[in-house]
Amino acid sequence: MNVSNSKMKSFDEYYEKNMKNTELEYGNDNTSDKTKSNNKFDSDIKHNNRNAGYKGMKGNNYKNSNKNFDNNKHNNHNDNAKQNDFNKQTNNNGASKQNNNINSNSNSISSNISGNHSYIEKMTAKNRKFLENYNPRKNSKIKIIPLGGLNTIGMNITLIEDENDIIIIDCGNAFPTEDLLGIDLVIPDVTYLKKNQNKIRGLVLTHGHEDHIGAIPYIFKEINVPIYGTRLTLALVEGKLKEHKITNYKLNTVNFSDIVKLGNMYVEFIKTNHSIVDSAALAIYTKAGIIMHTGDFKVDYTPVFGDAIDLPHFAEIGRMGVLALLSDSTNAIKPGFTMSERTVGKMFDAIFNEHNNDRIIVSTFASNVDRVRQVIDTASRYGRKVAIEGKSMINIINIATALGYINVPKGTLIQTDMLKNFPDAKTVIITTGSQGESMAALSRMAQGANKKISIKAGDVVILSSSPIPGNEKAVNRIIDELYRLHATVIYQDTHVSGHACAEELKLIYTLVNPKYAIPVHGEYRHRKEAANLAESVGVEKKKCLLLEIGDVLSICEDSAEIIDRIPANGIYVDGLGVGDVGNIVLRDRQTLATGGMVIIAMALSDASSELVSGPDIISKGFVYMKESEDLINGLKAVVRDAIKEYKKENSNDWKKLKSMVTTVAEDYLWKVIKREPLVIPVIISV
Numbered sequence: 001m002n003v004s005n006s007k008m009k010s011f012d013e014y015y016e017k018n019m020k021n022t023e024l025e026y027g028n029d030n031t032s033d034k035t036k037s038n039n040k041f042d043s044d045i046k047h048n049n050r051n052a053g054y055k056g057m058k059g060n061n062y063k064n065s066n067k068n069f070d071n072n073k074h075n076n077h078n079d080n081a082k083q084n085d086f087n088k089q090t091n092n093n094g095a096s097k098q099n100n101n102i103n104s105n106s107n108s109i110s111s112n113i114s115g116n117h118s119y120i121e122k123m124t125a126k127n128r129k130f131l132e133n134y135n136p137r138k139n140s141k142i143k144i145i146p147l148g149g150l151n152t153i154g155m156n157i158t159l160i161e162d163e164n165d166i167i168i169i170d171c172g173n174a175f176p177t178e179d180l181l182g183i184d185l186v187i188p189d190v191t192y193l194k195k196n197q198n199k200i201r202g203l204v205l206t207h208g209h210e211d212h213i214g215a216i217p218y219i220f221k222e223i224n225v226p227i228y229g230t231r232l233t234l235a236l237v238e239g240k241l242k243e244h245k246i247t248n249y250k251l252n253t254v255n256f257s258d259i260v261k262l263g264n265m266y267v268e269f270i271k272t273n274h275s276i277v278d279s280a281a282l283a284i285y286t287k288a289g290i291i292m293h294t295g296d297f298k299v300d301y302t303p304v305f306g307d308a309i310d311l312p313h314f315a316e317i318g319r320m321g322v323l324a325l326l327s328d329s330t331n332a333i334k335p336g337f338t339m340s341e342r343t344v345g346k347m348f349d350a351i352f353n354e355h356n357n358d359r360i361i362v363s364t365f366a367s368n369v370d371r372v373r374q375v376i377d378t379a380s381r382y383g384r385k386v387a388i389e390g391k392s393m394i395n396i397i398n399i400a401t402a403l404g405y406i407n408v409p410k411g412t413l414i415q416t417d418m419l420k421n422f423p424d425a426k427t428v429i430i431t432t433g434s435q436g437e438s439m440a441a442l443s444r445m446a447q448g449a450n451k452k453i454s455i456k457a458g459d460v461v462i463l464s465s466s467p468i469p470g471n472e473k474a475v476n477r478i479i480d481e482l483y484r485l486h487a488t489v490i491y492q493d494t495h496v497s498g499h500a501c502a503e504e505l506k507l508i509y510t511l512v513n514p515k516y517a518i519p520v521h522g523e524y525r526h527r528k529e530a531a532n533l534a535e536s537v538g539v540e541k542k543k544c545l546l547l548e549i550g551d552v553l554s555i556c557e558d559s560a561e562i563i564d565r566i567p568a569n570g571i572y573v574d575g576l577g578v579g580d581v582g583n584i585v586l587r588d589r590q591t592l593a594t595g596g597m598v599i600i601a602m603a604l605s606d607a608s609s610e611l612v613s614g615p616d617i618i619s620k621g622f623v624y625m626k627e628s629e630d631l632i633n634g635l636k637a638v639v640r641d642a643i644k645e646y647k648k649e650n651s652n653d654w655k656k657l658k659s660m661v662t663t664v665a666e667d668y669l670w671k672v673i674k675r676e677p678l679v680i681p682v683i684i685s686v
């Protein structure tokens, strides 16, 4: 190995002295520029031609060809020197107020600093020092372990692990697919985390959607861990924890550009855009290199509220050299760009303008604060009052208003009871239920089951969302119901996605320029397409990794290898039961749903195994008994025969008898009627 020991040692010492044991202190003010740059370049480690391989699960062995690329990115003095200049320049050119701010090493971001795109200006001196001194060790390895978020929609959770520490990124649930009968939620299996409890340093959250925070209350009962996230995200988490009557939590609010120290890793929160405000990408500074995780994101140059995604900082971190990028792939198969949230506002404007004599009802996701904000703004511009219906909608609007993310013009919001005091043409109702959920407000309004509001002829109903895969039928059903009521239903062009399309993904892969691309958040085809995009902008093909849930990926600059696989099947939540419903129960439920149930009841003499009464047949969802006499009699006959057989054997094993009865009954029913009900023998001994 060509690594200079003395150089490694010097960084170790630096790391120990200046970074370890310092909570949120990443730089040493007394470090002279000279020392800094020495440290900065001290990993001038030349790669030898180490062959290393990414061993996929199927035993693929990818050889690593050492490219100049590596050296350009990390070891080019000129480049780094330029970067230094750039930093200095930005300091010098900044407003004087800003300079004061930086000189005084204040940790607060001056509110006078404006502009959407200036991370460098916003960055505190501490953060800058940290980044200048950050210096990964080329021979260090880091593990990336997805416990969900691949191949399933939702249940996003990924672990980053080094020798001493584990960081958990997100902890979401998935909603059950149609074959998971009776299951309310699917949550990640955290067995591995329970075993490694002492290594867990924190749970860092990218944003407040259910598929990223929904499992927290369930796993929190097993693993208590400090939680880090932005304001809205944590407000939503807190609501969940309270709902589950959990009190012993520690929530740490993080601002964009904050860097949080978690063990020997540092996590920076970077502004992105998504269909919920306060979404963040994460840059995780580890000893092995920088791992970036985009969370769910899109590029919105003209967001409705707050800043655009911090592309300059993505680029800046890219220049520092990123080991791996875990990126949202949801829309990878869609070409082009996702439209700005603002385009929906324009559509609202056109609809309000056209339908100025009718009541307008807008249904959207409760969590889409920007969308709700645009409805309220448009309503206020057209002099309409706004009523909110639906518990989750009211809850989120309250939180968002308290945080200042929605600014409701005075006198615009009214209680639903007050609607009757205003002409229809002067009102707007914002409601949940855009996914056709039968218990949500919109469905209930359409069915006349909502006490305060019913849909009537002439109402204009805007569905401002697109169906989540799996919900299409339910959404179509509600659209039909609304049409039947002679409402005008508008569901085209009234929604934009919160996820990046192909061109945006190319942009991010280009800016971040990662050594490894690890597409996440998507089914296999989405992730495969994202890998193709990464490759098209310069990531080596063999370094585009498609992982499976539970894979333990160990990576460093030169190699990536799946070294283990840990249990990571989803755990089913049914009512109050967590994990008690497994595959066997589900198989029975499926059999019941498709074939119904046949109970075969009989009484046997304990002493002689003689049939005392029965067999009686009870059908539930199998056949209509009164019209199936022949079938039932035939069934009784084969059961009697089975009992005779059993008697011959002279054994006293009723378990065996039960299994014999089940088998002959199943065979008979399949032969005669080609059906497969669940057969349950019940034997009473007398």
Ligand SMILES: [Zn+2]
Pocket (backbone or CB within 6 Å): 207, 209, 274, 296, 498
């Ligand atoms: Zn999301």
Ligand SMILES: [Zn+2]
Pocket (backbone or CB within 6 Å): 154, 156, 209, 211, 212, 296, 521
């Ligand atoms: Zn998501």
